[in-house]
Amino acid sequence: MKNVDDFVARIEGACGAEKDVIVVFKFDKKDEALTNIFRCAQLKRSIAGIIHEMTFKDYTFRVYSSGKAIFRSIKDKKELNDLLSALLLQDQNSRCAPARPFR
Amino acid sequence: MEHHSNIVPWEITAKINGFTVRYANVNRDGTLNYEDLENKTSNKTKIVSLSHVSNVSGVINDVQRVAEVAHEHGALMLVDGAQSVPHMPVDVRELDADFLAFSGHKMLGPTGIGVLYAKRTLLEEMRPFQGGGEMIKEVAFAGAREKCDISLNDPPWKFEAGTPNICGAVALNEAVRYLQRIGMDQVQAHECYLTNYAIKRMQELNNVTLHGTTDTALKCSIIPFSVRGLSSHDAALFCDNYGIMIRSGFHCAQPLHQIFNLMSSARASFYIYNTREEIDRFIEVLKETEQLQ
Numbered sequence: 245m246k247n248v249d250d251f252v253a254r255i256e257g258a259c260g261a262e263k264d265v266i267v268v269f270k271f272d273k274k275d276e277a278l279t280n281i282f283r284c285a286q287l288k289r290s291i292a293g294i295i296h297e298m299t300f301k302d303y304t305f306r307v308y309s310s311g312k313a314i315f316r317s318i319k320d321k322k323e324l325n326d327l328l329s330a331l332l333l334q335d336q337n338s339r340c341a342p343a344r345p346f347r
Numbered sequence: 348m349e350h351h352s353n354i355v356p357w358e359i360t361a362k363i364n365g366f367t368v369r370y371a372n373v374n375r376d377g378t379l380n381y382e383d384l385e386n387k388t389s390n391k392t393k394i395v396s397l398s399h400v401s402n403v404s405g406v407i408n409d410v411q412r413v414a415e416v417a418h419e420h421g422a423l424m425l426v427d428g429a430q431s432v433p434h435m436p437v438d439v440r441e442l443d444a445d446f447l448a449f450s451g452h453k454m455l456g457p458t459g460i461g462v463l464y465a466k467r468t469l470l471e472e473m474r475p476f477q478g479g480g481e482m483i484k485e486v487a488f489a490g491a492r493e494k495c496d497i498s499l500n501d502p503p504w505k506f507e508a509g510t511p512n513i514c515g516a517v518a519l520n521e522a523v524r525y526l527q528r529i530g531m532d533q534v535q536a537h538e539c540y541l542t543n544y545a546i547k548r549m550q551e552l553n554n555v556t557l558h559g560t561t562d563t564a565l566k567c568s569i570i571p572f573s574v575r576g577l578s579s580h581d582a583a584l585f586c587d588n589y590g591i592m593i594r595s596g597f598h599c600a601q602p603l604h605q606i607f608n609l610m611s612s613a614r615a616s617f618y619i620y621n622t623r624e625e626i627d628r629f630i631e632v633l634k635e636t637e638q639l640q
Binding site: 259260292295 | 578579580581584585587588595596597599601604609610611635636638
């Protein structure tokens, strides 16, 4: 059974008043992570094919082709872990949109 | 305008020793307000501690002028040279600095090692802050062997207890020699040229705001900026996709961001290995962010 740690290399609390959280996906898992996120979250817009602005439930976040993501307004580790679990570990056959592999 | 490393130790020791830390104001363009510093310096002032160059704005402070004010009031002058020593010729005697500190990792050397210069008379007066091997001349039983007498070594060994970071010191020495072979005036000239060019090119971009002074006579090698519609971290990750490394956040200088009224900032900086072509590439990448409008 997979868990969030299978995809995530590290999580950095970026310094700055924005309190952004940067999630860095493991290099060999980043394509799978981004594919899962694209399957589950809604793409609002892409900029230069590099920044992908996504929404999921009440969250808006940005995913980068390099295999990183920036989340905002995250209260604590548990909230982030729950969100990442929902994005990365969802049941592919149930509630998410048809798979749209990340390129 | 100080890095946290020139704020936090003073605040910690102020609590322990019961003194007050006073801060000189910074002007809107990021330059030091010398009049305010002079007004806040009195005969009660024990030490004035100032960065030679701001690690956020690149502003070069007139340390000589501040040292004169400090010494007039009987205070010591400590200079944080972490952002100046790697980038320009620095002469501690000319500055009349009592202390000057800098880091290895900002000048092609290793992390975890730095240099603290102090005037010899001060080093001789100061007590060691650590005890151990190497920092003593002699440790010997006295009298009935109920206690030991110790005699301290001469400076700088007096302050170097235990086995030192030998690898770090050898590597830092090589970094210093390498920079000296190039010549620090050459380093400064190259960086000034790049900074001037980058500022000119960045000013062409409608969605990029430069923070602090853009007068390169007052600053060196650092350009803090924001991209409209992107947080500093977004800007950094965007550039990262193109293999361009910039820094984002507070840069360990949160109070200066409060003065600039910024949540955080992105920072482009240059060193001897950077080229004009890399700046052109950087500008092309920043242009891509115009799609955000």
